[in-house]
Amino acid sequence: LQIMRRHFARYTPELVESICGTPKEQFLMVAEALTANSGRERTSAICYALGWTQHSKGVQTIRSAAILQLLLGNVGRPGGGILALRGHASIQGSTDVPTLYDLLSGYMPQPTALQPQQTLAAYIDTAGSKTGYWANFPKFIVSFLRAWYGDAATAENDFCYGHVPKTVGDHSHLATTYEMIDGKIKGFIVVGQNPAGGSAHARLQRKALASLDWLVVRDLYETETAAFWKAPPDQVDPASIKTEVFFLPAAGPGEKAGCFTNTQRLLQWKEKAVDPPGEARSDAWFIHDLARRLKALYADSTAPKDRPIQDLSWDFDRVEPEPGSRIVDEPDVERVLTEINGFTWPGRVQLKDFGELKDDGSTACGSWIYSGVYPAEGVNRAASRVAGDYVSPDWGFAWPANRRILYNRASADPAGRPWSERKKYVWWDEAQLRWTGVDVPDFPLTKPPTDPARPGATGMDALSGSDPFIMRPDGKGWLFAPTGLKDGPLPAHYEPAESPVENALYRGQRSSPVAKFFRNRADNPLAAAGDERFPIVLTTYRLTEHHVSGPMTRWLPWLAELQPELFVELSPELAKEKGIHHRGWVTIASARGAIEARAMVTRRLRPFRIGDRIVHQVGLPFHWGYQGVATGSIANDLTHLVLEPNVGIYEVKALLVDLRPGRLSDVGAPVQPDLRAGQIVGPSTPDGQDSPDDGRMGAGVSPAALPHPLPLSTENGEGKSGPSER
Amino acid sequence: MAEQMTGSGDEDAETGPPKRGYYGLPVLKVPVWRWEVWCYFFLGGLAAGSFVVASLARLCGDERDRVVSRAGYLISFAAVLGCPPLLIKDLGRPGRFLNMLRVFKPESPMSMGVWGLLGFSACSSLAAFREVFAASRGPSGALARLVPARVVAVLGTGLGVFLGGYTGVLLSVTSVPLWSRSRLLGPTFLASAFSAGVSAVSLALSVNGKTPRSSLHKLERIKLAALVAESAVLAGYLRSTDRAAQPLVVREQYGRQFVLGAVGLGLAVPAIAAVAGAAHHRRSTALASLCALIGGLLLRYAIVEGGRLSAEDPETTFWHTALPDGKTDR
Amino acid sequence: MSLLNELLQSLEKVDPPAPQSAKGFFTDATVCIGCKACEVACKEWNQLPAEPLRWTGNSYDNTEALSSTTWRHVLFVEQIPESRLSPRWLLLSDVCKHCANAPCLEVCPTGAIIRTEFDTVYVQQDVCNGCGYCVAACPFGVIERNPDDGGAHKCTLCYDRLKDGQQPACAKVCPTQSIQFGNLDELRGRAERRVADLHARGETDAYLYGHDERVLEGGLHAFFLLTDRPETYNLPTHPRRPVKNAVPGYLGTLAMAAGLLLAGALSFRR
């Protein structure tokens, strides 16, 4: 606590004002409201979304909020918490039954070759924990392996642990982009994503697609990704692209049954409304079909490397055809949910919750945290729809164990009494000697508040009855986080990878020292601080009328008419300075590319005073592309690919650009930085991590060597750009 | 009141964003009525005016004025023939013209107008039929002589007065400021219908050398009366329409037609001619009559088309719909 | 024979449905978030075509006004002073007012526009002949003649849905209950309480537009809670009732007729 106090002592309201431009009074108003509304009787919640996450230091910001909430007593209590507002319908699901490369299931990490995890025991040793609830890790992983490999998994063969692929670096989509360009990855299956428009540094994305041998796109529409080779902004001759594109029509959300998991970890089942049209099929059908074909293909192989496919248990065929559907070969998604919920092995009796999981192979479970969602044949709790007036436990199913608030032991004081009558939620019932309340207690039901921690013990016995944070080895909320984060135990301020100013707090260390800059690459150029070619801050965001990269909305005339064209929002002050007219055209350029947009001159935007400087900021929605009904420039042709160190998100909320009145064609054929030129200019490390430096221009590239995307007037000082490193 | 401020960073906006209203967009929908409508208004007025003059000659005039009735009824019939096609052409769904006859709706001037036109057409046709065939032998002549001329004249005059004036009332029963600010558009159109009718008859008779001079003089007197009445009521209309009349005077497009055409050519020239005794020179009479006719057409043109401008201008609408005391209604 | 039957049948009077309690909208501008869900839901339910794509630069509003194919329209009014202090963003979902004394209905010469059993104003598409009178009569610029089918169109107050006991599509999707649908008396009471509540909270600009007879002498069945003068929302403060001009107009015409006829008669007599 004292370290923390010392660390944050410099962050005074005055400093906040000078760095962020937030007036001190406004900052204090928020701070006072938050503290006044936190205490025994009142709690505050912090909800965040992309304004916090899409930065090269996003996790640091959220960590700060978590520290605040812990200090204010807003964790584990009703009305408190820190809530990530998720974007897509089942983004939360991507960590639960993961689509993320570094998670296996239920927050168990994907085994990696970079750690000693060659055996199951070693994996459990490094990924699990001896104390706290993670002590049950062996049950989770063994049941998981049983679900994947069925009868082939035995105690003798480590339950086929060896079959599970190990990671050897950063395999996230964005890092993978570079590997496609470098020819290391030859094929790409894209299911419900549009990287050619929606992902950061979209020009680079399209270049990556053009470097592939084959590309499969499953989508509802012929997206920019499926049609990347048509890309007008790139002006590439399609004949020069070798990539073979397979476009597979996908069923839309209403055309298939399944489950969404939202931000409160709530699983909600959704019924299918109609059959998909024509050849369109659900994504589950595609995976199911692919798995069956692969199993058939390798059925007779004797090669050991094919064993994982041969041993994979794949048991999702429908027993009876779906009533009322013309499609007969869709898999039974309820059987998938059954496996995720878990059952006994080999009896296949569904489990009531993860308390029943065993580490001896007698249970199978696809994702332990979901256990209990389908506790018996015909009982799909995700489909339950009973609305109550408070906690509503029978509306859907919340993992874990239908618990609506995590760590809710913290809603009672150390002695187990509610902090306040008004906010009482889970408490120790002296009469019955057990935890009780309006929610499922997140604590061993009969472990009394007075239970002392037993040093040297394992599991929950190592924690005292007053330690609510049971997923931590010590049961405590961590203000100071010694492990787990790549950027350090306490958050600190850094500027974005591209910023017009230096870091006022840490001279010489402008942006996050651990962010993945890919500095060894010439195709991800960055503007340096003080780079006069790009003095304006640009941020990107959404409009109500469109959805992310736009396929689901720009194709729909009813939404296209509401926001037909890409526009950039700028302040009247900046417009005047630049000679830009409201409703006129503007060309916007960054170190990566140039686009055009209509000018929306509005006082919604205002110039910032940062220190003694006026910094202009412009805002750009990012929903457009060259396909569909409403078309326009791709905002992500401007953005760069610098990734946050922990979660690998790109920084599209802050970058540097310049503006000129007029269309791209008027401003003069913009010299688009040639991303095809020499790609690797420095040594590469497996995960794209490179040596920390002060956040200046990428190693090996002199900014002067980069053509400015717009013809420059002389007084702008051509070549007079930031310091180069060589 | 904070000012409205979107996209007002550039010069266009610097010259002043609209003080009130919504990005200067119209409050009203622009009326859909175009040339068919002002042509119909003119023809209907002409038919009515010439019929009424003919009937007056028939009922009050002497034997020599028969030429007036004859010309008037024939002109009326010719004009009325042009009306239905224009009315039908003007519809968005011309095939459903007959739906007009589903209802008889006193509060709708258009409904009344259709019925009025129907009745008037009957009178006009009968009168013309009688004029043409009464003298001939054979069954058509016998039939024509059966037509009760006086009854038709009286009935047709009543309906004609309605036909001549209802078009103005129709326009004033709208929300378009230029049309509805004043209640004098009905009498204005009627007076104009009258002057057009007289002028048409006078034109026809003055080119015919056989017309008795006395009839021409009578016509000239009526014309003058109509012109004076029309001038007076038009002045009253403009006055009471106030700033909503701007499209008629200020705007280039309709201003020229209205001021020079409708007022100058249509009122001033024939009135001066009448006062100056043009009736003595057949050619001047004819010319003056022609001017009055053109003026009558331009009057309707300017007012109907000017209504579009009027509806497009939100400031006029706000002015027109402000509370009498200028306060907002809270 | 069958043709005659058909003709006779069409003349036969069918009893209108029994009147229900009057329904309407209370649209509360203070809670609208400008999501335009109402606009889209209306188009979807009524299968209305999109307007031609056109970016206006008028804040986030690209449909600009109600039209024959846009029956709900969300207005965006930004009031941000140069100092950027206390900015206001006024949002309002506009719709046909279903006027108690509806000028469009009063002037319609075919009887296409009727008052339904829900006391709403409805255009019978099979009757309308596209004369355009309603277009000029509506004081709010709501109803419009469609160039493609020649007929006049506007909000039906989801007559088809009301008949099925459903609420209108726009009200149903509105996430903030800015659009409230219901029995008119109830809505009026609720609206008055809401204004009182806002006043108590210091939002003294709030007032109701069209909830009583001050507008068009009978009020609007779709009325609004606003916080700026009506003109800011492109609404006329005190629209006049067009039919009020009819009788004076006819009387004036009559007087003119009398004068002219007298002059004419005298001229011929002499």
Ligand SMILES: Nc1nc2c(c(=O)[nH]1)N[C@H]1C(S)=C(S)[C@@H](COP(=O)(O)OP(=O)(O)OC[C@H]3O[C@@H](n4cnc5c(=O)[nH]c(N)nc54)[C@H](O)[C@@H]3O)O[C@H]1N2
């Ligand atoms: N209509 C619509 N709804 C959507 C989506 C859509 O595309 N369209 N997308 C969905 C998805 S995938 C997601 S992830 C969510 C995202 O929802 P949001 O997080 O709301 O997404 P954005 O609009 O990109 O950014 C939000 C705000 O972040 C602010 N911001 C930028 N930088 C900073 C900063 O440094 N600090 C702070 N505090 N704020 C900052 C910007 O002003 C912007 O208004 O929306 C989901 N919902």
Ligand SMILES: Nc1nc2c(c(=O)[nH]1)N[C@H]1C(S)=C(S)[C@@H](COP(=O)(O)OP(=O)(O)OC[C@H]3O[C@@H](n4cnc5c(=O)[nH]c(N)nc54)[C@H](O)[C@@H]3O)O[C@H]1N2
């Ligand atoms: N500059 C900038 N870039 C950003 C952001 C930003 O704020 N600024 N935000 C980022 C964020 S938060 C996100 S989430 C990403 C999103 O970017 P993407 O992941 O590319 O998301 P979408 O554009 O929605 O593409 C989803 C595709 O899935 C298709 N689809 C919909 N349903 C189904 C289905 O059931 N099956 C299949 N197979 N396809 C389906 C849609 O038609 C659409 O083409 O964009 C990111 N990009």
Ligand code: SF4
């Ligand atoms: S608002 Fe216009 S269209 Fe709607 S009922 Fe009133 S007059 Fe008719």
Ligand code: SF4
């Ligand atoms: S256009 Fe149709 S609805 Fe409007 S007044 Fe004419 S007939 Fe009636």
Ligand code: SF4
């Ligand atoms: S009531 Fe129905 S028709 Fe009228 S605006 Fe709402 S959705 Fe559209």
Ligand code: SF4
């Ligand atoms: S749906 Fe409701 S909140 Fe959204 S724009 Fe319409 S009225 Fe406003």
Ligand code: SF4
């Ligand atoms: S804001 Fe709209 S799209 Fe998003 S969850 Fe709510 S209803 Fe669905």
Ligand SMILES: [Mo]
């Ligand atoms: Mo997202």
